[in-house]
Amino acid sequence: MKFFVDTAEIEPIRELAATGLLDGVTTNPSLIAKSGRDFMEVTREICGIVDGPVSAEVVALDHETMMKEAEILRKIAENVCIKVPLTVDGLKTCKALTGEGTMVNVTLCFSANQALLAAKAGASFISPFVGRHDDNGFDGMDLIEDIRLIYDNYNFATEILVASVRHTTHVLQAAKIGADVMTAPPKVIHDLFKHVLTDKGIEGFMADWAKTGQSIL
Numbered sequence: 001m002k003f004f005v006d007t008a009e010i011e012p013i014r015e016l017a018a019t020g021l022l023d024g025v026t027t028n029p030s031l032i033a034k035s036g037r038d039f040m041e042v043t044r045e046i047c048g049i050v051d052g053p054v055s056a057e058v059v060a061l062d063h064e065t066m067m068k069e070a071e072i073l074r075k076i077a078e079n080v081c082i083k084v085p086l087t088v089d090g091l092k093t094c095k096a097l098t099g100e101g102t103m104v105n106v107t108l109c110f111s112a113n114q115a116l117l118a119a120k121a122g123a124s125f126i127s128p129f130v131g132r133h134d135d136n137g138f139d140g141m142d143l144i145e146d147i148r149l150i151y152d153n154y155n156f157a158t159e160i161l162v163a164s165v166r167h168t169t170h171v172l173q174a175a176k177i178g179a180d181v182m183t184a185p186p187k188v189i190h191d192l193f194k195h196v197l198t199d200k201g202i203e204g205f206m207a208d209w210a211k212t213g214q215s216i217l
């Protein structure tokens with residue numbers, strides 16, 4: 001499973017990229033606003049840190065203007081992935097852009113039927129929002145299971161990008177279902193490394209090693 005980080009903050013991206021475990025980045029208008037940075041400038045900087053797809057979202061609601069915005073965004077770098085909302089105009093834009101060889105991430109997906117439409121529109125990624133789905137009394141993981149089943153039934157190449165990930169259990173469940181990608185805030189990715197028994201084990205080994213009086217270097 002590929003790991004994307006869901007942020008527009010440079011430092012956490014650098015830190016995670018240095019682990020060699022980061023496959024891409026997702027941003028959205030809210031994350032750009034939170035960063036306080038210029039959209040074009042911060043997207044360019046992120047694209048220079050990671051080799052994988054960097055999602056940059058259009059903000060227009062009509063197809064024609066979405067295409068104009070995408071034209072500007074895709075010139076930023078080769079690894080820019082244009083993010084469009086799951087609407088009629090968004091999917092028209094998706095079809096046109098992927099037809100020209102541009103990566104597209106279809107966002108704000110909350111039903112398996114929407115995911116089916118996105119795959120038919122040739123989306124590179126579909127982003128079902130599991131956390132927001134859970135918040136509204138549904139089971140986000142049921143949605144991922146349904147999309148996996150449908151995509152496998154028809155051999156769709158669209159990758160399932162589990163988004164709105166809130167905790168490490170979401171990551172585990174997504175991996176068990178066979179989602180292709182997950183995007184999570186930096187904290188959730190850092191939490192994946194943690195286990196109380198790992199910390200305890202290191203503590204024990206260090207204490208015993210100190211007793212030997214030896215050193216490797």
Ligand code: E4P
Nearest residue numbers: 006026027028132163164165
């Ligand atoms: C995905 O691409 C979105 O940016 C993101 O995962 C939304 O998550 P949120 O529900 O935590 O805002």
